[in-house]
Amino acid sequence: MPLPAPLPVDLSGIRLDPALGLARQLYQALRERILDGRLASGTRLPASRDLAALLGIARNTVIRAFDQLYAEGYVEGRVGAGTYVAELAAVVRPPSALCGAAPASGPLQRLQQHHLGQPLEGAPRAFRVGVPAFDLFPFETWARLSARFWRRPDPARLGYGDPAGDAQLRELVAAYLRHSRGLHCDPAQIVITCGAQQAISLCAQLLVEAGDRVAIENPGYRAAGHAFAVAGAQLQGIAVDGEGLDTAALTRAGRCRLAYVTPSHQYPTGVTLSLARRLALLDWAERQDAWIVEDDYDGEYRYSGTPLAPLAALDRRGRVLYVGTFCKITFPALRLGYLVLPATLVEPFARRRALDMRHSEIGTQAVMAEFIAAGHFQRHIRRMRSTARSRRDALLAGWPRQVPGCAPLPVVEAGLHLCVRVDSLARERELVAAAGEVGVEVNGLSDYWLVNSEVPEDRRAGLVLGFAAVPEARIAEALQALRRAWKL
Ligand SMILES: Cc1ncc(COP(=O)(O)O)c(C=O)c1O
Numbered sequence: 310m311p312l313p314a315p316l317p318v319d320l321s322g323i324r325l326d327p328a329l330g331l332a333r334q335l336y337q338a339l340r341e342r343i344l345d346g347r348l349a350s351g352t353r354l355p356a357s358r359d360l361a362a363l364l365g366i367a368r369n370t371v372i373r374a375f376d377q378l379y380a381e382g383y384v385e386g387r388v389g390a391g392t393y394v395a396e397l398a399a400v401v402r403p404p405s406a407l408c409g410a411a412p413a414s415g416p417l418q419r420l421q422q423h424h425l426g427q428p429l430e431g432a433p434r435a436f437r438v439g440v441p442a443f444d445l446f447p448f449e450t451w452a453r454l455s456a457r458f459w460r461r462p463d464p465a466r467l468g469y470g471d472p473a474g475d476a477q478l479r480e481l482v483a484a485y486l487r488h489s490r491g492l493h494c495d496p497a498q499i500v501i502t503c504g505a506q507q508a509i510s511l512c513a514q515l516l517v518e519a520g521d522r523v524a525i526e527n528p529g530y531r532a533a534g535h536a537f538a539v540a541g542a543q544l545q546g547i548a549v550d551g552e553g554l555d556t557a558a559l560t561r562a563g564r565c566r567l568a569y570v571t572p573s574h575q576y577p578t579g580v581t582l583s584l585a586r587r588l589a590l591l592d593w594a595e596r597q598d599a600w601i602v603e604d605d606y607d608g609e610y611r612y613s614g615t616p617l618a619p620l621a622a623l624d625r626r627g628r629v630l631y632v633g634t635f636c637k638i639t640f641p642a643l644r645l646g647y648l649v650l651p652a653t654l655v656e657p658f659a660r661r662r663a664l665d666m667r668h669s670e671i672g673t674q675a676v677m678a679e680f681i682a683a684g685h686f687q688r689h690i691r692r693m694r695s696t697a698r699s700r701r702d703a704l705l706a707g708w709p710r711q712v713p714g715c716a717p718l719p720v721v722e723a724g725l726h727l728c729v730r731v732d733s734l735a736r737e738r739e740l741v742a743a744a745g746e747v748g749v750e751v752n753g754l755s756d757y758w759l760v761n762s763e764v765p766e767d768r769r770a771g772l773v774l775g776f777a778a779v780p781e782a783r784i785a786e787a788l789q790a791l792r793r794a795w796k797l
Contacts, residue, residue: 318352323364327756330426331366332373339374343383343394354384354392365738367745373427415519416539423535429750433778435787436704437750438577438726440778442696443640447689454679458672466671472663473655474501474647475674481681482633482647490608492622492631494649500658501669504646505606505634509533509569511648512602512630513540515661521566526554528757528769530576533569533604542566546759549575553582556589567600568593572620573608574724577757577773581723587620594628604632609690610777611723612698627651635677637725638686638693645673696777697725703781704774707788709797715740715772725777728754730770737770740795747790750775 323338325331342348354360357375361368375392378384386392433440466475473479479499486492502508509532517523519541525534527546534544545562548555554570568590572582582590594601603620621631634646650658662668680686701721708718714736721727731737737753744751754771762769776784791797 318348318355320355320360320363325364325366326760327753329424331370332377333427335364335366335371335374336377336427339378340381340383343378348394350394350396352394354394356391361742365742367742369745369748377427415541419539419541423538425532425535434748434750435779435784436726436774436776437778438752438773438775439637440641440775441637441639441725442693442700442777442780444780445689445692445696446640447685450685451676451680454676454683455672458675458679462671466675470668470671471659472500472668473659474499474669475671475678477682478674478678479647481678483649485681485686486633486649490605490616490619490622492619492649494621495652498650498652498655500648500650500655500662501674502646502648502662503644503666503669504636504641505604505632506532506536506646507644508630508632508634508646508648509602509604510536511658511661512567512569512600512632513537513542515654515657516567516600516630517542518566522562522564524559524562524565524568525759526570526575527759527762527764528577528754529569530571530604530606531757533602534759537567537569544759546762548764549578549580551580552586553580554586554590556586556593559590559593564597565599567602569602569604570620571604571606573605573616574610576604576606577726577754578728579719579721579724579726581614581617584617587617587623591620591624591626591628595626599628601629602632603629606632606634607637607724608633609638610694610697610725612694612701612721614722621649627653630654638690643673645669645677700776700779700781700784701727703784704776704788707785709788709792709795712740712795712797721776726773726775728771728773730754731772732770733767734770737772740772743794744791747794749787749790749794751791 325334357368357371361371375384382395384392385395429437478501479496482499483494483496486494502511513536517537517540521542522545523537523542524545524547525537526549528549538544545565547559547562553572553575559568570582572587574581590601601620605619619631621629631649632646636643636646648658705718705721714732716730718729719727731740734755737755741751741753752773754773755769758764758769
């Protein structure tokens, strides 16, 4: 491959951490150079294609960083005429806390290292991860239920409500979990949250003390790791194999206060935690007097095989906190989820939540309760499951027979994404960047590992593909585009 051409300006020193949002980091690096004068007004920035080649990232990533700089007035330019650093007088300098010296407090410092990347904007594209088929959501029904609630709301529900959540919704969630997961819990054990992320974050705030070690799957859901790290935890990455989290490695890792796991469909590898490992994990928690946070983020999507009982259903010692979400079956922006807690933890969690935000907004809770009670929820789950299955089939059937350096696609029994290994990090980067060039979102598995992971770089390589976000026809188009981009 020819070496990228030298750039007209010195951008040496830009180092992007593949585990964090690349566009955001690039935007920040360029903004910093503009603000401290290293990139003077009028300087022409390199073409997005050249910069992408130099940094080994997708051109779209560079374009997103440029767009953000453009939107904030740091650069100006026209399509085809280049991008220039704006006149400094016209630049609105951000508050000093955002661009000045490193913040002094521990939490602020930890946030510099542990935060979510810029969310991907715009309507979903193939093969975006973490996004369900929200084009199928019955908005008419939701609007009708919503209008009915707001037309004559019961005054008793309009004051400060129970921080644990709306009573009717908690009852319905408990009944749903009983039927769908065999998880027998009392409505009083349920705390309604703003999605799974808030549930995980509450666990971090309340169960972890600064310096505690927290075991997380590696590779795993980085946003959970960030929530624990920001609470002061030392993250301990635990390997995942064909049976899920390696519980022997967990035991060898020594004392941990808590383990965060995704047993029903490991994120992102897609493995199901075996029954033997489930029992070993519960035994570990009991011996270590530790907590288990069980994140069942996409449990509604199982296509074949029998789902195993959640850890929370097997737990006899009150060590498991179960996290569920409505966001993968409805749409992420709904921000509605729940925790099922050991009885002794309900009160502290509700109190903590009250200090944060009192409680979730009543309209969404009440409408969701009605949506479940009237049977729309179950109907919608069936529809979402069968749609995701057929989108999965479209990806599996249309995937190129051989992609050099890439293992064959796995059998996919659950979830909204799949994960496939690639034989080197360089090849992963090449495949991801080429896909980005033709507007197809393909995620590198290497982004899901802890930054300080001891696993050799090439063993972290792979691709993660979400298959549920767009209809079959668009999946077929994206696959065509990939064949072109990957020269197959
Ligand atoms: C493993 C995992 N847990 C939790 C979440 C967050 O879900 P929510 O949108 O409900 O916060 C996600 C979102 O992608 C996820 O992948």
